[in-house]
Amino acid sequence: MKISVVIPTLNEEESIGETLDMIPRTDDMEIVIVDGLSKDRTREIAASKGARVVEEKRKGYGRAYKTGFKEAKGDIIVTMDGDTTYPAELTLDLVKQLEEEKLDFLSCDRIKKADKGAFTGTHALGNWVLKVTMNILFGMGLNDSQTGMWVFKKSALKHLTITSDGMPMSEEIKIEVFRSKNVKAKEISVPYRIRVGDKALNTWKDGIKNEIFLFKKRFTPGSLGPGEEF
Ligand SMILES: Nc1nc2c(ncn2[C@@H]2O[C@H](COP(=O)(O)OP(=O)(O)OP(=O)(O)O)[C@@H](O)[C@H]2O)c(=O)[nH]1
Ligand SMILES: [Mg+2]
DSSP states (O other): OOEEEEEEESSOTTTHHHHHHHSOOOTTEEEEEEEOOOSSSHHHHHHHTTOEEEEOOSOOHHHHHHHHHHHOOSSEEEEOOSSSOSOGGGHHHHHHHHHHTTOSEEEEEEEEEEOTTSSOHHHHHHHHHHHHHHHHHHTOOOSOSSOOOEEEEGGGGGGOOOOOSSTTHHHHHHHHHHTOSSOOEEEEEEEEOOOOSOOOOOHHHHHHHHHHHHHHHHHOGGGGOOOOOO
């Protein structure tokens, strides 16, 4: 197996089918859906589109990804939401770029090329504050600290300490990757579309949690608990 596309889902029946249809398929690719016990038809639809469905009843976006990474059999992992926002149709092009540029990790910035209306005003402001905080606290220079589209070699995971089970896992993986001497990483910009289906994100609550996480990770990393073993 060469490529594992890993997608966490929680009640995405309106959009998971369309998301999966956008992914160009090859024989050496698997699609792993990590479902948080959706109460709708998400799992059924994903399975009918040829995805392998893994159930992760423990809550959280980060928890779902950590489980998905362990389940992934591919050498290269591609991630995205199950809500049609990310350019799933570029999956193979992004993998090609990772290989051609001999990178270990590509982080796909959504902000620069986002469709009009893809971010609400508060969402855009929150993203900006989180990005600036991360860049200052960790000496980084990313344009999008919250993107959920990453393309990376599974082997890079052994160099990372991922503690978060929640939404902060998205910023945590970038902090780990871009500060690691062992991981060659780059940020590129990709299109980003308006979401299909109801949002799970609570802009204020998640934004504040993400902001607090950045300070803990910077100043009291011991309080975050051990990293996951991959
Ligand atoms: N398994 C699992 N998946 C989750 C959980 N929370 C969110 N997800 C999925 O993770 C992905 C990201 O969540 P979203 O709600 O899209 O978060 P977001 O992209 O920050 O917010 P939007 O702008 O509203 O799309 C989606 O595919 C969700 O269905 C969870 O607790 N468990
Ligand atoms: Mg989303």
